[in-house]
Amino acid sequence: MENKIYPVPAEVAKRAHADAATYQKMYAESVESPDTFWMKEAKRLDWISPPTKAGNWTYEYPDVSIKWYEDGTLNVSANCIDRHLEKRGDQTAIIWEGDDPSEDAHITYSQLHDQVCRLANVMKANGVKKGDRVTIYMPMIPEASYAMLACARIGAVHSIVFGGFSPDALAQRIVDCESTFVITADEGLRGGKKVPLKQNADNAIEIAAIQGIHVEHVICVKRTGGAIGWEPGRDIWYGEATQAASPDCPPEPMNAEDPLFILYTSGSTGQPKGVLHTTGGYLVWAAMTHQYVFDYHEGDIYWCTADVGWVTGHSYIVYGPLANGAITLMFEGVPNYPDNSRFWQVCDKHKVNIFYTAPTAIRALMQHGDGPVKATDRSSLRLLGTVGEPINPEAWEWYYHAVGNGNCPIVDTWWQTETGGHMITPLPGATDLKPGSATTPFFGVVPQLVDNEGAELTGAASGNLCITASWPGQMRTVYGDHERFVQTYFSTYKGKYFTGDGCRRDEDGYYWITGRVDDVINVSGHRMGTAEVESALVLHPAVSESAVVGFPHDIKGQGIYCYVTLMDGVEATDDLRKELRNHVRSEIGPIASPDAIQWAPGLPKTRSGKIMRRILRKIAENDYGSLGDTSTLADPSVVDDLIENRQNR
């Protein structure tokens, strides 16, 4: 399966912004003459005062400093809205699809301008100034994007906290960036269930106050009309205030290196880090990757299913698409409500051309077979994408054949909160696809594989994935803690940005992300990506999902411990255990033979769908007494079942 190649279809190459020859030529220029290349790319934005130089950066430890377009001046909201008004004021900017299939809305660029200006004026009137941090804690409604763009318009720095996070997590993030202004909604709506956002925000604000941060104002959108608490003087109704405000708000001129947003992300240790992105370089990167990777053309209907609480929502629901004058779909709901056809029903309803989602969603839907997919038409689809984790070839093939009818290239986009946008990814008109590989680097990206001592590995090799040259979309610092930024990303391998991911490069120069380096298992001296074993397991027809971790093994150093979720209706027997073990042996080799297989009705996942391997490793090590923080799990109760049924006692 590994060697399977899906060549670029001729008609895809023909209409694409970049075919193979263009990609080669542009890539060479981007790494050989980065200044020339990136000065040219800066022109995709409207500058108040254009920059005279591109990158000015050093990865030299410990004096790491990263700047792009540092003498340029621009405004992100003007680039995402105002400059489109003349040509496409009446064109839809945002298609909103509600949790309930009967609710939707189309927002034009003119309406977007009106709404963003009004909210920006409300914020200004209530004391928000350039550089202030504004916390956004919202459901997936258009007002979430208005809030982001209103911040950008007046130079405030937004910090979006995912609506599924608890009051404690919200408070921690409010305190860390000393944010005194919160935008939220009465309640969110997901899969028919209400989420008490305002109440959570109220609780978080109390917790923050104990820690010395006093939130001055809360703007609240009425989404459900449910009962909420109200603090007169502090709380402001979004609807009333914006209606009364002026629809004119001149965009604040911002330096290219002024902060645009903070987004908290968890690392392997410590509290979540406030990843800081700035204005000019970030927007160039988000816009350019959105155009090339999704091969976006005028009028295409584009849907990214992420939540704006994650970086994917920032770059690929809001900033990238809107900078390009695109039509971007925003979905309030979940893939399985009212039923497992919902994604494809929405594709049919809005004639979606480009669809971007996460492997975990694909696997969850795959578990229900082809029926819910085949009940829909999907003929509008032209391109599919994935992001967030390695996609196992089995899920890739299902996505390609069942969802895409074998007609839609899949862009498997590897990137991180830290990178601002796509880094290693196919371009649909340029890159032959290999299921499970993120393929080749985007313009300006110079990947390098190194061994554990930091020595460069050339040719076909496996190692730690570093990037050796800065790109415009790179994070600039950890908010309030530059030292932590330098230590986390630039101290392991001096002079390089270390991604934390393991990666293999094949004979064709294709990159295969094997997962976080701390997820790599070393069995009898052989390195093995947990993703490899997982891919093998899910190839078996009885398996819906799996997670694999290492655990201490007397003879092999590390053994392989597999958590396996079975397909609906499959019986968990010892014979099946044996069969799966043999299956993995025959897929990868005897070295990959699982030492333990535990049936897992559910896996511990974060709300963004990432499996929390730290917890699985602890259980596999029989060290479940020190599981650490499980508060960010989507469903903490799955952990009890896993402990109860652990195999290694």
Ligand code: 6R9
């Ligand atoms: C965008 C996003 C980043 C980590 C990253 C890697 C994993 C993301 C991937 C992928 C394999 C892909 N990852 N995309 N692994 N193939 N296409 O997900 O950001 O939440 O910061 O996660 O996700 O391990 O290091 P973030």
